[in-house]
Amino acid sequence: MYKHKLIFENQMFEDGTTVPANTSTTIGDTTALRVDGTRSRMAVTVLAKTTVAIADTKTLTISLKECATETGTFAVPTPDSHSVVITMSVATTYAVGDRIASLILPENIGEWVKPVISTNDAAASGTIDVIIEYLGG
Numbered sequence: 001m002y003k004h005k006l007i008f009e010n011q012m013f014e015d016g017t018t019v020p021a022n023t024s025t026t027i028g029d030t031t032a033l034r035v036d037g038t039r040s041r042m043a044v045t046v047l048a049k050t051t052v053a054i055a056d057t058k059t060l061t062i063s064l065k066e067c068a069t070e071t072g073t074f075a076v077p078t079p080d081s082h083s084v085v086i087t088m089s090v091a092t093t094y095a096v097g098d099r100i101a102s103l104i105l106p107e108n109i110g111e112w113v114k115p116v117i118s119t120n121d122a123a124a125s126g127t128i129d130v131i132i133e134y135l136g137g
Helices: none
Strands: 005-018 024-026 042-048 052-054 059-067 083-087 092-094 099-104 112-119 127-135
Touching (some): 005 112
16 A cells, blocks of 8 residues: 555545636535544545646645534634645646645644635636545555
C-alpha cells in the first residue's frame, strides 16, 4: 500500500462542481463528511471533472470548515491553518481526471468537515470533483 492513494466509494463532497471564478464556494453544502480520528491519513482532493483552466499568477485555494456535529454551524478554524494555496506560474489547463490539489487533513481537525474552494481568477473555467482520499501508510 506504500505510495498508493485510495478513494472510498461514495466518499465525495461534490461531483461536477463549477470552478468558482473570482469567488469561493463551500463544497458539500448538504454533505459533510466525518473525518475525526484519521490521524492525518486522509486528504481532501480536487480533481478535474472537465478541462479546468486557471490563468497565470492566479490562485486556487482549498480550505476547510469544521463542526462538532453533522448539522451544526460550520466555520473556518481560527487561526486558519487548514488551507493550501496553489499559485499558477503559467496559465494552466488541467485535463479530465488530473489532480489539481490535495489538502491533508490535520490531526486537530473537527469531527465533521466541508471544504471551501476559491480562486482569484475571474476567467477560471471547468468543473471539478472534490473527494476524500485515504493516504496509504
